[in-house]
Amino acid sequence: MLTFTVEKTDSAARQGTLVLPHGTVHTPCFMPVGTQGSVKTLTPAEVVETGAEIIVCNTYHLYLRPGHKRIQAAGGLSKFTGWNRPILTDSGGFQVYSLAALTRVTDEGAEFQSHVDGSRHLFTPELVVEIQEALSSDIAMCLDECPPYPVSRPAAETAAARTSLWAERCSRVREPETNLFGIVQGATYADLRESSAKSLVSLDLPGYAIGGLCLGEASDVTYDMVGRVAPLLPIDRPRYLMGAGYPEDIVAAVRLGVDMFDCVLPTRNGRTGTAFVSSGRVVIRNSRYADDLGALDPTCDCYTCRNFTRAYLRHLFVVGEALGPRLLTLHNVRFYQRLMQGIRAAIEQGVLESWSRDFLDRCRSSSDPTGEANDR
Amino acid sequence: MLTFTVEKTDSAARQGTLVLPHGTVHTPCFMPVGTQGSVKTLTPAEVVETGAEIIVCNTYHLYLRPGHKRIQAAGGLSKFTGWNRPILTDSGGFQVYSLAALTRVTDEGAEFQSHVDGSRHLFTPELVVEIQEALSSDIAMCLDECPPYPVSRPAAETAAARTSLWAERCSRVREPETNLFGIVQGATYADLRESSAKSLVSLDLPGYAIGGLCLGEASDVTYDMVGRVAPLLPIDRPRYLMGAGYPEDIVAAVRLGVDMFDCVLPTRNGRTGTAFVSSGRVVIRNSRYADDLGALDPTCDCYTCRNFTRAYLRHLFVVGEALGPRLLTLHNVRFYQRLMQGIRAAIEQGVLESWSRDFLDRCRSSSDPTGEANDR
DSSP: OOEEEEEEEETTEEEEEEEETTEEEEESEEEEBOTTSSOTTOOHHHHHHHTOOOEEEEHHHHHHTTOHHHHHHTTOHHHHHTOOSOEEEEOSHHHHHHTSEEEEEOSSOEEEEOTTTOOEEEEOHHHHHHHHHHTTOSEEEOOOOOOOSSOOHHHHHHHHHHHHHHHHHHHHHSOTTOOEEEEEOOTTOHHHHHHHHHHHHTTOOSEEEEOSOSSSOOHHHHHHHHHHHGGGSOTTSOEEETTOOSHHHHHHHHHTTOOEEEESHHHHHHHHTEEEETTEEEETTSGGGTTOOSOSSTTOOSHHHHHOOHHHHHHHHHHTOTHHHHHHHHHHHHHHHHHHHHHHHHHHTTOHHHHHHHHHHHHTSSOOTTTGGGOO | OOEEEEEEEETTEEEEEEEETTEEEEESEEEEBOTTSSOTTOOHHHHHHHTOOOEEEEHHHHHHTTOHHHHHHTTOHHHHHTOOSOEEEEOSHHHHHHTSEEEEEOSSOEEEEOTTTOOEEEEOHHHHHHHHHHTTOSEEEOOOOOOOSSOOHHHHHHHHHHHHHHHHHHHHHSOTTOOEEEEEOOTTOHHHHHHHHHHHHTTOOSEEEEOSOSSSSOHHHHHHHHHHHGGGSOTTSOEEETTOOSHHHHHHHHHTTOOEEEESHHHHHHHHTEEEETTEEEETTSGGGTTOOSOSSTTOOSHHHHHOOHHHHHHHHHHTOTHHHHHHHHHHHHHHHHHHHHHHHHHHTTOHHHHHHHHHHHHTSSOOTTTGGGOO
């Protein structure tokens, strides 16, 4: 139920096609995040218009509300949400640890209290596969244990071993048509990463993710880990770096052989007033934009940039109009799709290295200094 | 700068065309409210798609933020907001009394403290005309004194007299191309309403509004006042009943000869989860919709009704996704435009009375009982 074809390579970078039950995805791809079945503030039609071909939803959230049985009865998640295209569901491991209360993890699974109503639940590897099958996810993720950063070596070792054990159990119960991805753990310990990758590869899964990175460690550590793990993963399976969202991290990881990305950065930054533009970042509330009658990003073709001035966008944020977060989110999601289109074209033409250098130079040319402070 | 043509009448009801600097409006019309220069949650393109031809913005809000000079420098309000079509601006009288602090009204004007930062301002009749001219409003409203309901006869008398005095001053300073509307006051006192209407009509203004109604008084009182005032207004000028928003009130007022309406009801109710549908009201959070795979309103042609189930819309509201308020607002604004299209067609065909009866019967057929409680 998944066909992945590498069409072109440029050093370790790959440009390919991923055919899934609900549609085709061109890789390297960026998947906007729609945790609760909605890419925040946007309609499915708008997400399609940005060029996105697949989105990420969350098993933990959807299991709690509205419940996977309800979504199953509605014909699966793609139909329920009106997106009607491929969806990858994260297993919820990460959310259990970061959102739920009183989480107790044993080899059996992760017991937690709902952040919504305090009710108690147990996520086992088997249950998260069952939930994702009820959702008809195009790609289902194994339950993993994702420790925070930094983490001690013994804790990282336990988490990686448990993640492998759980992957085996997930793999055993999955329906043959379920596209189950394993998740490489091991924190920032190179040997743990390598043994985690090897044990998952032995399960012969349709795809592999690298989890537990982009959690606050230095970029060179992230790249080092990705650079060690990627070559250990099967060349004919898609590789997904979970949570990597800064354009520079995406470019770097593509060059290390990663095919898929997701992050809340474009949507969250959009909602809170920071736009990714070709020259860097724009913090739209900045008073310097109060009389700026130019487009948010003059090089962008999105609805926001074609129709509104920075002065009006700033006004919307200053007075708290919901249209502001919508328009900046729309732009940011489009920005990321244009980034991926640029990356794919550069791989096709065999010029990824020079393209990356030019892209990153432009990005650094005029960012608002307070850009990251606004990323809350 | 304003041409109003009554094309067809059906008893007192009129179907007409209002040509304004930024475009043509078919009457009777409903004007969605975009207080701060944005119809809440919607893009201008979406508002156009609902069929709306004119929106209402607010002088008080836009004067405070971003400031009328700034909007003037951006080419006027229609251009600044990207709406590019007709805009009526309310003078801000109502907002000064309802939102601002420490309002002190004298014959000179209304002194108030900004609800944003506490700064002190004085709205005179002359200033509100100047502001609305800076905004390039298609229709500007006179500054009026709008007392709350209920109000004593002496207070109503003072407010009506002051409103007439201010209208004269507004009229004296307006540029010839400014489409200035007078506002009839007089609360629920028939003789005050009549003398207010007569004194305003003597100013020979391009249009007239009936203000100070729909503030909580019984419907039959509203209709009685409208029914007394409308015949006193010139037959060849548009008549605007300010703030009337319930479909039944709009239908009743059209039958009394009113041409223009505005209200926050479709947008506010949409944001808070109550939809106007052909069978009445739907409170989407109601658990009865949790597994309802039908459209919000099966008779509606809006994007929401064409693409989403009640179950999904309910989920969006339950989990707090911004898309929920967007989709219900879009539907409600479309509902009101379809209502006005129905009214105009019925007048054209000379069947408004029977059409109104059928429409209101359908509306009462299956409303959620808690509909109005949710209208906060």
